[in-house]
Amino acid sequence: MxxxxxxxxxxxxxxxxxxxxxxxxxxxxxxxxxxxxxxxxxxxxxxxxxxxxxxxxxxxxxxxxxxxxxxxxxxxxxxxxxxxxxxxxxxxxxxxxxxxxxxxxxxxxxxxxxxxxxxxxxxxxxxxxxxxxxxxxxxxxxxxxxxxxxxxxxxxxxxxxxxxxxxxxxxxxxxxxTKTSYRTNFIEVDSKKAADEALGELKNGSDFTVLAREISVDSASASLGGDIGFLTENQENVDPTIINTVKSLKANEVSKAFKLDNGHYGIVQVQEVLEGxxxxxxxxxxxxxxxxxxxxxxxxxxxxxxxxxxxxxxxxxxxxxxx
Structure with missing residues (x-):
């Protein structure tokens, strides 16, 4: 040595x-x-x-x-x-x-x-x-x-x-x-109708990650089963609507459909919450x-x-x- x-x-x-x-x-x-x-x-x-x-x-x-x-x-x-x-x-x-x-x-x-x-x-x-x-x-x-x-x-x-x-x-x-962070899955679709249909599938037992791969138009996260990692408040390069929605959820909860800044609709699922x-x-x-x-x-x-x-x-x- x-x-x-x-x-x-x-x-x-x-x-x-x-x-x-x-x-x-x-x-x-x-x-x-x-x-x-x-x-x-x-x-x-x-x-x-x-x-x-x-x-x-x-x-x-x-x-x-x-x-x-x-x-x-x-x-x-x-x-x-x-x-x-x-x-x-x-x-x-x-x-x-x-x-x-x-x-x-x-x-x-x-x-x-x-x-x-x-x-x-x-x-x-x-x-x-x-x-x-x-x-x-x-x-x-x-x-x-x-x-x-x-x-x-x-x-x-x-x-x-x-x-x-x-x-x-x-x-x-x-x-x-460190800030409180939220490990998040995300589905993005073109219309409110498509978002409502996705929510219906989730309520009927469809797996969020599988559905994200199948229907999400956000190609970067879709290939990962919708996983967009840990999000924190005021995080750059992330739609504020996603952050605000995630903050209102508990671990394993799925959001309602919400409108994104680009006109599309999103659904998020919080995998886990890590307190700051x-x-x-x-x-x-x-x-x-x-x-x-x-x-x-x-x-x-x-x-x-x-x-x-x-x-x-x-x-x-x-x-x-x-x-």
């Missing part, structure tokens, strides 16, 4: 560095999380493709047909492996390596720390809603845990002055006061210290840098590869 230690020199952050750090801190965590969540989506999709117990992956089960031409499960799985196999396996190895690193370097990640990161992520949800699609809470928490382990290992020798942490918190308290939170300095002190410390690294370091230390061997592909 000596080479890795050379990338983590003891460093002191002074207050006059804060403006630059402020600009970088606002983007780096979000980008890192987006990458993590996108990999998580791949994992979810692959796991969804795995057949039920007792069913052979290489079976001739038909999964689709086009004008009589059949696509089998085996063909489907081979195509998915070619497209996502490497990234999925790499993510699994990285998670395992980070767990080994946590034990070796006696790094602890608490549920409270994961809760904090999750809350801060949700406060900026509009930046990576798409990446979160189809990712369970437990999968998301595991991704956050792995990232925290990596960050803690990389920054454990970096020294940050408390004055810098306090200054950053004072100048950016808005980042640590205010985090004190003590709540986020370690979080800020860690992010400031990460800015002191001379180069970007990923979990792959630890593969050789923990004897991770790569067999995927045509030739054996060891990192």
């Amino acid at each position: 000596s080479s890795t230690r050379n990338r983590r020199p003891s460093t002191t952050v002074t207050p006059n560095q804060t403006p630059l750090l402020q600009r970088r801190l606002k983007t780096k965590p979000a980008l890192a999380v987006i990458a993590i969540l996108l990999l998580g989506n791949i994992l979810w999709f692959i796991s969804w493709l795995i057949p039920n117990k007792g069913q052979e992956i290489g079976s001739d089960e038909q999964v689709a047909a086009i004008d009589g031409d059949v696509i089998t499960r085996q063909e489907w799985m081979i195509a998915m492996e070619e497209r996502y196999g490497k990234e999925t396996l790499q993510n699994l190895v990285n998670e395992s390596v980070m767990e080994k690193a946590a034990k070796t370097y006696k790094i602890k990640v608490t549920d409270k720390e994961i809760d904090l990161e999750l809350a801060l992520m949700r406060s900026a949800q509009d930046k990576f809603d798409t990446a979160m699609q189809n990712l369970s809470v437990e999968q998301l928490r595991q991704k956050i845990r792995s990232q925290l382990i990596l960050d803690k290992v990389l920054t454990k020798d970096v020294v940050i002055e408390e004055e810098s942490v306090e200054k950053y918190y004072e100048e950016n308290q808005g980042l640590y006061n 939170q205010s985090f004190t300095y003590d709540d986020v002190k370690e979080h800020i210290e860690r992010e400031l410390a990460l800015e002191q690294l001379t180069q970007s370091v990923t979990p792959e840098a630890f593969w050789s230390e923990f004897n991770a061997t790569w067999y995927y592909g045509e030739s054996k590869k060891e990192k």
